[in-house]
Amino acid sequence: MSDLNEAEIKVFIDAVTNYFNQLTQEPANVRGAFLDDHGGGVPVFDYSGQIAVSGQFRGTITVSAPRAMIRHLLLALNESDQSDANLRDTVGELANTLAGNARKHFGGEMEISVPRTAAGAIGSAGSRKRPYVIMVSWKTYSASLVVDIERLE
Numbered sequence: 072m073s074d075l076n077e078a079e080i081k082v083f084i085d086a087v088t089n090y091f092n093q094l095t096q097e098p099a100n101v102r103g104a105f106l107d108d109h110g111g112g113v114p115v116f117d118y119s120g121q122i123a124v125s126g127q128f129r130g131t132i133t134v135s136a137p138r139a140m141i142r143h144l145l146l147a148l149n150e151s152d153q154s155d156a157n158l159r160d161t162v163g164e165l166a167n168t169l170a171g172n173a174r175k176h177f178g179g180e181m182e183i184s185v186p187r188t189a190a191g192a193i194g195s196a197g198s199r200k201r202p203y204v205i206m207v208s209w210k211t212y213s214a215s216l217v218v219d220i221e222r223l224e
Contacts, residue, residue, distance in 0.1 A: 073222045079176070080104070080203055083132070083218050086172035090165065091209050095147040099209040106201040107217070113204050114215050116140075118158055119193040120166035120186050124173075127180035130202075130220030132173065133193060134166040140212035159188040169216065 084101050092098035107113050117138040121131050141158045150157070163186030170183045187193060202219035 073224060075203070075218070075220065075222070080205075080218065082173055082176045083169060083203075083216060084205060086169045087205065087207050087216055089172075090168055091144075095144065095209075097147075097209070099207045099214075102206040102208050102213065104203065104205045107204045108201055113202075113217055114206070114213070115192040116214060118162040118188065118190060120159075120163035120188045121193045122166050122170035122186055123184040124170065124181055124220050125184070126182035127223055128177065128182075128220050129223055131217075132166060132170045132220065133217040134162055134169065134214065135192070135217075136162055136165070136214035137212055140209060140214060143210060143212065155190070159190070163188040 084104070088098045088101065090099070114135065116135045118141060119133055119135040121133040123131050138158060141161050142153055145153060145157070145161060167186045174181045174183055202217050205216040205218065207214045207216060
């Protein structure tokens with residue numbers, strides 16, 4: 072097993088900033104990135120979406136965002152349905168888009184699941200001892216992107 076390198080982590084950073092820029096013409100900003108030590112340092116917001124990866128990789132990609140951020144994103148998309156189900160679908164679609172962009176970079180050796188969503192935290196077995204946490208801001212909101220994957224050899 073091997074870790075992702077800095078250039079490979081940048082794939083996820085670029086994906087999340089481009090996601091917001093393409094949908095709203097306003098890019099998200101990366102406020103910071105760190106390695107979590109499973110000490111509870113990863114902020115969890117109102118909704119989480121997660122994609123499991125398999126193939127030559129193992130682990131999960133998880134996005135957690137506050138309700139207000141997702142509602143604002145839906146408004147920017149002219150989507151009037153602000154139901155909990157649609158908020159969950161939206162955070163799941165965000166996770167799916169980020170994982171899809173990663174798959175384009177890593178190729179067919181990375182298989183991705185359908186999104187899993189939850190209100191609040193979403194469980195993860197985790198594959199790395201210290202997953203990568205990328206803190207993102209868009210407008211006045213903050214969200215977290217946790218990249219907990221490793222390459223199998």
